[in-house]
Amino acid sequence: MSSSNLNVAIIGSGLAGLCLALALHQQGISCTVYESRASPLNIGGAVMLSPNALRVLDALGVYSTVKQQGHNFDTLHFRDTAGTLLEEYEFGSKDKYGYQGLRIFRTVLIDSLMSALNKTGVPLHFGRKFSHVVNESADGVTFQFADGTTETASILVGADGIHSTVRKYLHPDLVPAFTGMTGITAAVPTAQLQLPEGYHIPVTIVHPTHSAFVIAPQQPDGSQVLIGRQRRLEGPEPSREAWDALIADKASSISFLRAVASDASFPQFVRNAVSEINPETINVWPFYIVPRLDKWASERHHRVLILGDAAHAIPPSAGQGINQAFEDSYMLALLVGCAGKVNVGDALQFWQTYRQERVDRVLALNKQIDLRRIPGAGAGREPFNLGWLYEQDFKKDVEEWVASRVD
Numbered sequence: 001m002s003s004s005n006l007n008v009a010i011i012g013s014g015l016a017g018l019c020l021a022l023a024l025h026q027q028g029i030s031c032t033v034y035e036s037r038a039s040p041l042n043i044g045g046a047v048m049l050s051p052n053a054l055r056v057l058d059a060l061g062v063y064s065t066v067k068q069q070g071h072n073f074d075t076l077h078f079r080d081t082a083g084t085l086l087e088e089y090e091f092g093s094k095d096k097y098g099y100q101g102l103r104i105f106r107t108v109l110i111d112s113l114m115s116a117l118n119k120t121g122v123p124l125h126f127g128r129k130f131s132h133v134v135n136e137s138a139d140g141v142t143f144q145f146a147d148g149t150t151e152t153a154s155i156l157v158g159a160d161g162i163h164s165t166v167r168k169y170l171h172p173d174l175v176p177a178f179t180g181m182t183g184i185t186a187a188v189p190t191a192q193l194q195l196p197e198g199y200h201i202p203v204t205i206v207h208p209t210h211s212a213f214v215i216a217p218q219q220p221d222g223s224q225v226l227i228g229r230q231r232r233l234e235g236p237e238p239s240r241e242a243w244d245a246l247i248a249d250k251a252s253s254i255s256f257l258r259a260v261a262s263d264a265s266f267p268q269f270v271r272n273a274v275s276e277i278n279p280e281t282i283n284v285w286p287f288y289i290v291p292r293l294d295k296w297a298s299e300r301h302h303r304v305l306i307l308g309d310a311a312h313a314i315p316p317s318a319g320q321g322i323n324q325a326f327e328d329s330y331m332l333a334l335l336v337g338c339a340g341k342v343n344v345g346d347a348l349q350f351w352q353t354y355r356q357e358r359v360d361r362v363l364a365l366n367k368q369i370d371l372r373r374i375p376g377a378g379a380g381r382e383p384f385n386l387g388w389l390y391e392q393d394f395k396k397d398v399e400e401w402v403a404s405r406v407d
């Protein structure tokens, strides 16, 4: 395979798919994006981006735009209900990592990536639902859409999210596992909280019996906050219909958030935060995971791959889902750009091994963070060390690997 005559089909115009399209274009590789929806996916309000992902967006020329459209911050505080600062978790730092952390609405991020993509001329087709792979050979892959039409590409990438259909080609029996936890969030005006002068947000307030209460600013000026708690669901995994009912039951979510209000040990601003909640801002996020997969690419011809949530949906504690998807996409594009110089099977193996190792470290970090939320688990906690996560230079690592192969 030489990179110049490759064409890549990307299934899904979520954050992984859009980032991959931009990165491939930058490598001079032609690609097309197919999205099943009629318009982009918009879920969950604001998301957090850390320096590892922001460096990728910078390399793709979109950081300067998105930076101005979100809320820039450095640290997340962990406090107890009495207000004692337990710990600071870095989400970014201009001095240490080159970038502050960024909280930005998913729609804003998607719009920015889409308008950058539009300028490149890379085609993005809405309303095209991928159905299955027809056949794969040494020449490429032919695949079919739900409407019966087919397309052929050199490489097919499933960036189609946690319930990926492309993944069925590689792992026919895999179903994502429910963790038993959901995130219940709402958005309220920051002014409603009447935060004490100088009180730092974002903050996670740890409570001896209730699940931790999170407050995180959004909008460029921080005029709105997301408030949220994790809710454990007892019993078996809800059916599709039960999920829909749960998500539609705004009153239940509001009363779950309000349960803290009756507890006088929470600071007054927490009770203020839940005093008025607009049901329209309620969001229920069930935490599903994709277990560790032995392969992200088809073995014989290496023509079908998956990335982002399709390959490794992870729990949300470290806020790395999107960030890890960006890393996947950017590195894959760099490697596909070297397709003429290196064996593609080897390159994909390098990619998956490298990426899996980082995803594994994020999973370990998630556990470390979860421990912080459990009251009394303070003793013997290891301090956070985030240099490996935020400072990695993917371009340099790919170049070094390619150089080691070419000689």
Ligand SMILES: Cc1cc2nc3c(=O)[nH]c(=O)nc-3n(C[C@H](O)[C@H](O)[C@H](O)COP(=O)(O)OP(=O)(O)OC[C@H]3O[C@@H](n4cnc5c(N)ncnc54)[C@H](O)[C@@H]3O)c2cc1C
Pocket (backbone or CB within 6 Å): 011, 012, 013, 014, 015, 016, 017, 034, 035, 036, 037, 040, 041, 043, 044, 045, 046, 047, 048, 128, 129, 130, 131, 159, 160, 161, 162, 164, 165, 283, 284, 285, 307, 308, 309, 310, 316, 319, 320, 321, 322, 323, 325
């Ligand atoms: C409510 C919520 C809040 C979150 N907050 C954060 C956060 O703060 N920080 C963070 O890092 N992560 C967060 N996550 C996780 C994050 O959303 C995912 O890790 C990330 O979106 C994965 O990106 P993706 O592009 O791989 O998949 P997705 O974003 O799921 O995109 C997949 C795309 O593929 C399309 N598609 C699916 N099937 C087909 C098909 N058959 N044919 C064509 N197209 C198809 C979908 O319509 C969609 O557009 C959150 C998730 C949720 C649900």
Ligand SMILES: *[C@@H]1O[C@H](CO)[C@@H](O)[C@H](O)[C@H]1NC(C)=O
Pocket (backbone or CB within 6 Å): 118, 119, 120, 121, 122, 123, 124
């Ligand atoms: C870019 O956007 C314009 C205006 O919406 C649209 O007409 C054009 O087809 C888009 N180009 C691509 C490549 O999607």
Ligand SMILES: *[C@@H]1O[C@H](CO)[C@@H](O)[C@H](O)[C@H]1NC(C)=O
Pocket (backbone or CB within 6 Å): 134, 135, 136, 137, 138, 139, 140, 141, 142, 152
């Ligand atoms: C798939 O099969 C069809 C029909 O036999 C053939 O025309 C096409 O070239 C094949 N596609 C690939 C990628 O091998």
